[in-house]
Amino acid sequence: MNQQKSISELLEFSILNIDKPSGPTSFDISDFVRKKMDVRKTSHFGTLDPKVTGVLPIALNRACKLTGFFLGHDKEYIGIMRIHEKIDLDKINKIIKEKFLGKIRQTPPVKSRVKRVEREREVKRFEILEQDENGKDFLFIAEVQGGTYIRKLIDDLGKEIGGAHMLELRRIRAGIFTENDKRFVNLYDFEKAVDLYLKEKDEKLLRKILIPAEEVLKKVY
Numbered sequence: 001m002n003q004q005k006s007i008s009e010l011l012e013f014s015i016l017n018i019d020k021p022s023g024p025t026s027f028d029i030s031d032f033v034r035k036k037m038d039v040r041k042t043s044h045f046g047t048l049d050p051k052v053t054g055v056l057p058i059a060l061n062r063a064c065k066l067t068g069f070f071l072g073h074d075k076e077y078i079g080i081m082r083i084h085e086k087i088d089l090d091k092i093n094k095i096i097k098e099k100f101l102g103k104i105r106q107t108p109p110v111k112s113r114v115k116r117v118e119r120e121r122e123v124k125r126f127e128i129l130e131q132d133e134n135g136k137d138f139l140f141i142a143e144v145q146g147g148t149y150i151r152k153l154i155d156d157l158g159k160e161i162g163g164a165h166m167l168e169l170r171r172i173r174a175g176i177f178t179e180n181d182k183r184f185v186n187l188y189d190f191e192k193a194v195d196l197y198l199k200e201k202d203e204k205l206l207r208k209i210l211i212p213a214e215e216v217l218k219k220v221y
Contacts, residue, residue: 005212007203011039013062014210017177019186020048020056032187033058036194045070046146046174054171055179063213072146073175074124079140081154084163086135089128095160096126100153109152121148137167146175176216185209 020029026047034042043064045057054077059067083092100123107118125143132138142150151166158164172179185193193205 010210013213014060016058017184018056022051022053025050043067052169055174057177076143076173079169080167082137087161121145183209
């Protein structure tokens with residue numbers, strides 16, 4: 001579809017699937033994209049904490065109207081948590097199965113910008129994948145309803161097992177957007193594509209990373 005549209009049409013109603021690095025906020029990335037591409041408006045689908053990496057869809061211009069529609073879509077994460085007291089893996093798995101799968105109640109963390117009221121969220125998958133040699137670091141995967149706080153999920157689990165905190169977290173899916181998408185792009189390659197278009201009028205690389213919003217809507221309906 002994006003080969004049929006002019007580049008100006010694509011810039012007016014497209015989405016970028018950005019690989020967010022650790023450090024900047026989601027707003028920082030959205031604002032960087034806006035300034036770099038010299039477009040009127042950008043918005044991101046689902047906030048990631050500054051240290052969290054991975055899938056961050058950024059809407060351009062008219063596609064920003066779709067932001068609210070995508071925020072509630074399921075998200076998938078992979079991360080590393082550290083427990084404070086050694087505990088048997090089978091016991092952790094049992095507690096996860098009993099208390100942290102399905103519909104759960106969760107209060108947003110103190111640093112959250114949203115109102116701190118308890119709300120219901122669904123955890124569709126929360127699984128320990130690996131345990132390191134020291135027995136305290138665990139690789140996990142979690143598939144959750146949009147609006148679920150993974151850091152809070154780990155903290156709440158920690159209260160059941162003597163303490164736990166998250167060391168690393170990466171979002172690998174946000175709704176239909178995944179890190180396996182051929183148009184998933186890091187900031188270096190994004191800048192390269194935009195510079196090639198703005199400085200040399202070569203739109204080839206930019207076309208490869210722009211996802212027409214119509215294409216996205218077809219996938220969710």
